[in-house]
Structure formats: C-alpha cells, structure tokens
Amino acid sequence: MTETVQLIKKRASIRAFTDEALTEDQLQALIDCALASPTGMNLQNWHFCFVKTKAVFEEIEAYLVNRILSGGNEKIKALIASRNNRIFFNGALVIFITTKDGGSLVEAGIAAENIVLAAESMGLGSCILGGCREAFEAERGDYFKKLAGFPEGYEFAAAVTIGHPAISATPHALCPDKVTVI
Template identity: 40%
Template sequence: MNGTIKSIMKRCSIRKFKKDKISEIEIDILMKAALAAPSGANLQPWHFSFVEETKLITGLEDYLVELAMNSGDEIAIERLKSRNNKVIFDAPLLVVVSSPLKGHFDMLDCGIAIENIVIAAESIGLSSIILGGMRVAFNGDKKAIYEELFCIPKGNQFVAAIAIGHADMISKQHELDESKITRIK
C-alpha cells in the first residue's frame, strides 16, 4: 500500500493536541496542499486563514463555549462538558476556510481542499479534526468581528475550520461500513 493510501486509511479525528508548535516547513506543506486542490473550472473559490495566534484561537473557543452554554441545547451542552469545554482541543494551528459560495460547486471545492489539507497533515505526522460547528461564531452577533480577526475576505462566508497539531491521544479510525457502497457492474 502506498503512502497516500496509508494516510487516507489511518487518518481519524483527534480531540486532544499537544501544545507543540508546527514547523514552518509543515505549514508550508499544508498551504501548498490546500492550493493544489482541484476545483470546478479551476475557479479556486476559497480562502484559507492559517491561524497560529494562541490568544485568537482560545478567544474563539471561549466564545463558542459561551454560545453553546447559552443555547439551551442540552445535548450540545453535555457533549461540550464531556470534552472539558474544548472545541478546538488545544490545537496550535487552526485553518479557517471561507468562500463566496456563489458558484454551484464552491462548497464541494472547499471540501476537496479541506480533504487535501487533512490527508497532507496525516502524511507528515500531524493530526487533525474538521470543525463545522463553529460557524455560529461567524454567523452570529459578532460575525463582522470574527471575519476581521480571522482575515475572511469581504463577501466570503465561513465554510469550516481544521484544527491541526500533534496528537496527544490515541484514536482509531472509524469502522468502514461497506453497506454504504453499491457496486453496479
């Protein structure tokens, strides 16, 4: 099995990271992997904010916890409590993905780029988790503030974020559910 397939098969979501910084070489690899993603008509409808500023990341996490705790959603609150009020899990790098979301394939194209990033991370010994739930911070009362803080270009919308770092836990990949595939010959 080649290295790419091994990375795809090994990758899983990590919810606890070491505080170790990610090297400039590793960040450069991740940025290039993002930009190398294919897109419909090569429109590249994305923007990536690579955020290493710890105060900015923890400030966003604190706001997300506050929103969840005040949401009245008991399931979300219990889930958050079970994770020690962690949403970004102490990751030293947060990649925020945004797009104008005007084209038919913009969301799909961003998803492909996100997959490039997480597989590239796995291939160089880093771990990740894709975070979509934090969209509440980028759509709520503080939308303009967070768009500015995370350098989201005017006209773009938050798509998802990726927390990346060195795993501080052991996790196993999910079971492969072959019932999700129909083969037609």
C-alpha cells in the first residue's frame, strides 16, 4: 500500500478539537490543497472562506444550536446532544466552500476531500459538514454569508472543520457489497 492509500484508509471524522491553533504553514498547505482541486473545464466556480476567527463560526454555531433546540425535531435534537451541542466541534479553522454559476456540489465535495486528506497528512483532524447549510438559507442567511466572507452571489456548498484532535476515531467499516467488479 502506498502512503496515500494508507492515509485515505486511516482518516475518520473528528468531532472534538483542542484549543491549539494551526500554524501559518498548515493554513497555507490547506489553502493550496483546496485550490489544487479539479473542476469541470477548470472553471473553478468556487470560493473558499477560511475562517480562523472563532467568534465568526461560534456565532453561526450558537444560532444553529438554538434553532435545533427550539424546533420540534427530536431526532436531530438527540443527535446534536450526542455531539455536546456543537456544530464545528471547537475547530481551529472552519472552511466554508461556496459555489456560483453552476459550480457543483461534486466539485465542492472533491475540494472537501482534498482538504481533509491534507489535514490528515499533517496530523490534524477534520470533519466535513453539510448540516450548517441551514444558517445560510434561513432568515439570517444573508447576514451569515457576509459574516463568513462569502463573496456576492456565492452560495454555501459544504464546510470542513479542522483542528488538533482531542479524541481519536476509528475509520468506518468498509462495505464490499457496495462495489461491483465486472
């Protein structure tokens, strides 16, 4: 197995981070790996908001948690409680991947995977996030888009929270029956 294959197989989502910040080199490597992602016809119809100002994503988190806790969906309430009522898990950095003009979720997903594998290779933990989409689509959507630095006309596609792991996690089981080889 190559180092890359080993890295891919050992990654698992991390949902608790220490207070340690990332270094400038780590930040730059993550930026480079996001920008190295492929897109159809190399159109690059995305924009990455690298948010290391915790007050920004903690405000979004507080809004989302409050929305969930005051809503009627008991299943999502239980899920969020099992995650200590955290959305970004005290990450040192949250990256919002945004797209415009037909930039696709596939392309955002590819960028997210580039980012999490780069993080893993540097000994950092990460978790891809889709659930925070609601903050950018509900009544305060425009406010949160501005707060997180979305350029005009860009919409939320995915997010990634990254930091120094406070816990370890086991990679999910592989399901060979999800594959056909002919």
